Amino acid sequence: MKKIWITAGVACALTLTGCGGGGTPAPKADAGATPAASSGAATPDMENGATITGKVSFDGKAPVMKTLDMSAVPACTAAHKTPAKSEEVVVDDKGDVKNAFVWIKSGLPADKTWQVPTSAVQITQEGCMYTPHVLALMAGQNLDIKNGDPTNHNIHPMPANNPEFNQSQPPGAGDIDHSFARQEVMVPVKCNIHPWMRAYIGVVNHPFFAVTGDDGTYSIKGLPPGTYTIEMWQEKYGTQDQQITVGAKDSKTQDFTIKG
Amino acid sequence: MVAGLCALALIVAGALVTSNDAALAVPDWPLNWGRLVPPLEGGIRFEFAHRVLALLSAVATTLLALWMQAREPRHWMRRLAWWTVAAVIAQALLGGAMVKLIDPKGLAIAHAAFAEICFGLLVAIVAGYYGGHGASHWVARLAILVLFAQAVLGAAARHLAMGIVPHIAGAVVAAGIAMWASLRTIVRHLDDGRYPRPALALLGFTALQIFSGVAAYAVRAAAVDDPQPMPLAVWTTVAHVALGAMILGAAIVLAMTEQES
Numbered sequence: 001m002k003k004i005w006i007t008a009g010v011a012c013a014l015t016l017t018g019c020g021g022g023g024t025p026a027p028k029a030d031a032g033a034t035p036a037a038s039s040g041a042a043t044p045d046m047e048n049g050a051t052i053t054g055k056v057s058f059d060g061k062a063p064v065m066k067t068l069d070m071s072a073v074p075a076c077t078a079a080h081k082t083p084a085k086s087e088e089v090v091v092d093d094k095g096d097v098k099n100a101f102v103w104i105k106s107g108l109p110a111d112k113t114w115q116v117p118t119s120a121v122q123i124t125q126e127g128c129m130y131t132p133h134v135l136a137l138m139a140g141q142n143l144d145i146k147n148g149d150p151t152n153h154n155i156h157p158m159p160a161n162n163p164e165f166n167q168s169q170p171p172g173a174g175d176i177d178h179s180f181a182r183q184e185v186m187v188p189v190k191c192n193i194h195p196w197m198r199a200y201i202g203v204v205n206h207p208f209f210a211v212t213g214d215d216g217t218y219s220i221k222g223l224p225p226g227t228y229t230i231e232m233w234q235e236k237y238g239t240q241d242q243q244i245t246v247g248a249k250d251s252k253t254q255d256f257t258i259k260g
Numbered sequence: 261m262v263a264g265l266c267a268l269a270l271i272v273a274g275a276l277v278t279s280n281d282a283a284l285a286v287p288d289w290p291l292n293w294g295r296l297v298p299p300l301e302g303g304i305r306f307e308f309a310h311r312v313l314a315l316l317s318a319v320a321t322t323l324l325a326l327w328m329q330a331r332e333p334r335h336w337m338r339r340l341a342w343w344t345v346a347a348v349i350a351q352a353l354l355g356g357a358m359v360k361l362i363d364p365k366g367l368a369i370a371h372a373a374f375a376e377i378c379f380g381l382l383v384a385i386v387a388g389y390y391g392g393h394g395a396s397h398w399v400a401r402l403a404i405l406v407l408f409a410q411a412v413l414g415a416a417a418r419h420l421a422m423g424i425v426p427h428i429a430g431a432v433v434a435a436g437i438a439m440w441a442s443l444r445t446i447v448r449h450l451d452d453g454r455y456p457r458p459a460l461a462l463l464g465f466t467a468l469q470i471f472s473g474v475a476a477y478a479v480r481a482a483a484v485d486d487p488q489p490m491p492l493a494v495w496t497t498v499a500h501v502a503l504g505a506m507i508l509g510a511a512i513v514l515a516m517t518e519q520e521s
Contacts, residue, residue: 066485066486066487068487068488072301073302086487088487151301152293152301152302152304154284154287156284156287156362164362166284166287166362167287168286168287168288168293170299192281192282192284192285192303192307193282193285193301193303193304194302195280195281195302195303195488195489196487196488
């Protein structure tokens with residue numbers, strides 16, 4: 001009986017102190033994962049496909065974003081001429097909303113797989129902020145994480161449907177490459193050293209998505225004819241869904257309005 | 261006593277780590293950024309201070325157990341000391357596992373709960389050393405259990421495993437029983453002056469804790485749109501956690517020093 005307890009104790013200790021953590025876990029293939037680029041995978045038909053463009057606007061008085069308190073880390077403060085503001089809601093004078101994520105939520109054939117781009121999407125830690133604040137990529141596409149600061153960071157994405165990881169990145173360290181195997185809208189990213197640092201990554205298993213720019217506009221191209229649910233996500237205000245039907249070579253507009 | 265104070269400081273340091281969202285600022289364990297002393301900036305300072313205090317606490321507890329093994333005549337006290345060493349080691353392994361497994365909620369709550377157990381065991385040793393025996397009324401023992409459960413509910417709320425409502429409901433029950441246990445003792449022993457001290461401490465800490473809980477909740481509710489943890493929100497929560505541990509400690513002392521007539 002004593003031996004059983006000792007064995008159980010050792011097993012528990014080994015489990016607790018086991019390998020892993022601190023580094024990037026190797027992505028594992030699973031049933032819900034997007035397959036890697038293959039010859040049978042489709043690409044958007046830019047010639048005959050439809051284009052959806054639109055704008056995300058803010059109706060009402062836009063919230064004033066709070067100033068980030070970087071005073072605990074002088075290297076972060078020194079990187080900004082004027083105190084940096086939170087990027088939770090970025091609205092210009094005309095009411096254009098930056099950093100909204102727009103994607104085709106449903107309507108695409110379920111059995112169709114889409115070619116994963118071989119190019120990586122980049123996120124940089126610059127001035128102790130993630131740039132861009134909101135980004136998107138396909139499931140399986142490479143994410144290239146850079147540290148452009150003279151200070152230490154730890155990149156810590158917190159997905160719900162993909163493996164979580166947390167990795168340190170000192171100044172001058174090489175880029176960290178990572179990919180998310182499964183679709184997930186959105187994956188929050190934080191840095192535990194600088195708690196104001198936040199980013200959001202949209203991971204989609206097809207190429208029909210966009211993030212609004214400074215002028216609040218987006219464009220999704222090469223969409224096959226069909227009826228779709230198009231969704232807009234904003235960090236503070238959540239999601240809005242719209243139905244849209246497009247034919248071949250159609251050019252349609254789908255705007256979204258966030259009410260303040 | 262030193263080990264007990266170390267454990268309380270460790271609870272405060274742990275609360276600072278959680279409140280500053282710095283639990284994973286050091287992504288490796290037992291080393292820190294691959295070395296003994298990491299670059300001390302931002303959230304790393306909180307996590308590293310927590311680890312240093314954990315080490316000090318483990319050393320102090322082990323020295324205490326060794327000293328008691330040599331000097332303490334009571335078998336149950338020696339055994340309690342070694343159980344405390346085992347609990348502190350288990351707690352360190354839990355902390356390490358949290359880092360390795362990237363802070364799963366269940367482990368984070370277990371780590372917070374185990375901190376209360378370690379602190380409670382050290383308080384019991386101190387109370388036992390000064391003559392405590394553990395033959396208390398059931399209300400005093402119930403207070404320990406309820407206060408521990410309340411600390412676990414608080415940890416669950418802090419680590420977002422559940423909402424705040426169970427913790428608030430638990431506060432009503434825990435405060436009621438803690439007050440019952442303390443007032444019962446105060447009333448029974450008003451004349452002899454020996455027993456009311458832990459009861460008074462339990463009563464006073466409980467009253468303070470109600471205010472600190474309301475303050476922590478109000479500040480957090482007001483700070484919900486803050487882009488980062490701000491000092492007022494951090495310190496009201498840390499004070500609430502520390503007071504929670506002190507209430508548990510007072511209940512343990514009360515249970516161990518109260519004598520049924």
